[in-house]
Amino acid sequence: MNNVYMDNNATxxxxxxxxxxxxxxxxxxFGNASSKFYGIGRNAEQALYKMxxxxxxxxxxxxxxxxxxxxxxxxxxxxxxxxAALANRSKGNHIITSKIEHHAVLNTCEYLEKHGFxxxxxxxxxxxxxxxxxxEAAICDNTVLISIMTANNEIGTIEPIAEIAKIAxxxxxxxxxxxxxxxxxxxxxxxxxGVDMLSLSAHKFHGPKGVGMLYIRNGVRIDNLIHGGGxxxxxxxxxxxxxxxxxxxxxxxLAVENLDENVAAMIKKxxxxxxxxxxxxxxxxxNGPEDERRLCNNANFSFKYVEGESILMMLDMNGICASSGxxxxxxxxxxxxxxxxxxxxxxxxxxxxxxxxxxxxxxxEIDYVIKxxxxxxxxxxxxxxxxxxxxxxxxxxxx
Ligand SMILES: *Cc1c(COP(=O)(O)O)cnc(C)c1O
Numbered sequence: 588m589n590n591v592y593m594d595n596n597a598t599x600x601x602x603x604x605x606x607x608x609x610x611x612x613x614x615x616x617f618g619n620a621s622s623k624f625y626g627i628g629r630n631a632e633q634a635l636y637k638m639x640x641x642x643x644x645x646x647x648x649x650x651x652x653x654x655x656x657x658x659x660x661x662x663x664x665x666x667x668x669x670x671a672a673l674a675n676r677s678k679g680n681h682i683i684t685s686k687i688e689h690h691a692v693l694n695t696c697e698y699l700e701k702h703g704f705x706x707x708x709x710x711x712x713x714x715x716x717x718x719x720x721x722x723e724a725a726i727c728d729n730t731v732l733i734s735i736m737t738a739n740n741e742i743g744t745i746e747p748i749a750e751i752a753k754i755a756x757x758x759x760x761x762x763x764x765x766x767x768x769x770x771x772x773x774x775x776x777x778x779x780x781g782v783d784m785l786s787l788s789a790h791k792f793h794g795p796k797g798v799g800m801l802y803i804r805n806g807v808r809i810d811n812l813i814h815g816g817g818x819x820x821x822x823x824x825x826x827x828x829x830x831x832x833x834x835x836x837x838x839x840x841l842a843v844e845n846l847d848e849n850v851a852a853m854i855k856k857x858x859x860x861x862x863x864x865x866x867x868x869x870x871x872x873x874n875g876p877e878d879e880r881r882l883c884n885n886a887n888f889s890f891k892y893v894e895g896e897s898i899l900m901m902l903d904m905n906g907i908c909a910s911s912g913x914x915x916x917x918x919x920x921x922x923x924x925x926x927x928x929x930x931x932x933x934x935x936x937x938x939x940x941x942x943x944x945x946x947x948x949x950x951x952e953i954d955y956v957i958k959x960x961x962x963x964x965x966x967x968x969x970x971x972x973x974x975x976x977x978x979x980x981x982x983x984x985x986x
Pocket of ligand 1: 597799
């Protein structure tokens with residue numbers, strides 16, 4: 588088989604419906620949404636309003652004007668954190684986050700530390716769960732912001748966001764969540780969740796790359812990240828990426844419309860994949876939770892005595908696209924910060940493989956991976972001096 592794509596946590600393919608929704612904004616309605624003195628511009632402005640309305644409805648935001656479009660998920664995270672930290676600096680300089688956040692959050696917090704902020708990086712348990720009680724215990728008089736992701740991109744852990752939101756509210760601290768991996772994989776109802784800010788990125792749910800969104804509840808104080816013109820109600824300068832936003836809105840509509848059946852189908856395939864791999868490969872560990880706290884499309888394994896990068900290379904030769912740790916983490920020699928945070932020793936964290944399926948993953952593809960992976964792992968282990976020792980030890984144990 589060729590191009591068996593099992594890396595949907597890294598990005599997803601666009602669907603034809605989404606591409607079709609974008610097309611009018613390249614040639615026909617190409618106007619600048621800020622040009623109000625002629626029809627082409629006004630049409631763009633009206634279309635933009637409709638898209639914002641559609642996104643607000645898909646996420647059940649209280650107000651349409653709480654939706655702000657950005658250039659990516661990373662930008663939404665940067666804006667939420669830098670913007671809220673700086674706007675509320677007179678109140679305090681303390682931020683709470685977790686050790687397993689995406690680098691868009693972690694590196695932003697580290698940057699703010701260089702500029703006088705204090706950051707608490709909360710530990711997680713062996714499944715990657717942030718304890719709401721630990722969040723509450725970390726809140727001080729000078730805490731201005733809490734940022735905890737809705738779902739983890741590497742090991743699929745779903746965090747207790749509604750519970751943390753209640754705690755943040757009780758202490759009057761702004762609460763931001765990176766929900767980039769959650770969209771299309773679980774219900775996101777902004778009024779039920781109770782968060783103050785939420786980031787998403789279109790390309791993680793079959794929309795285009797280079798467009799994201801930040802939800803900012805009315806009343807939350809936040810500075811601009813991008814200064815310039817008066818777009819996005821003066822909060823984010825730059826001519827709106829109308830085609831990209833059209834794609835985001837359409838992809839979100841589709842994700843929400845078919846959520847329940849998509850999730851049920853993906854859980855079935857995910858569990859088949861997990862079982863097939865466990866039944867056929869020894870010395871394997873599933874990273875992340877094994878219950879309803881796991882994203883429907885994520886499977887993350889550690890295989891003892893092999894390197895993640897070598898697994899990826901051999902999978903690629905067999906037409907399977909996957910990743911080790913996260914797309915950003917691979918390419919560097921450090922093991923994933925998420926796997927280290929859940930307590931894996933370096934050598935086991937190095938032998939990790941993330942398989943993330945999509946709505947379009949077929950049973951045949953799952954079967955193909957289950958058939959292809961075991962001989963790859965055993966071939967790599969045959970080359971490992973460490974594994975040789977293990978086999979010898981086993982023999983000795985038996986005798
Ligand atoms: C992909 C991802 C991002 C970054 O989104 P981009 O649009 O690629 O910048 C942020 N957070 C999480 C959890 C992600 O998975």
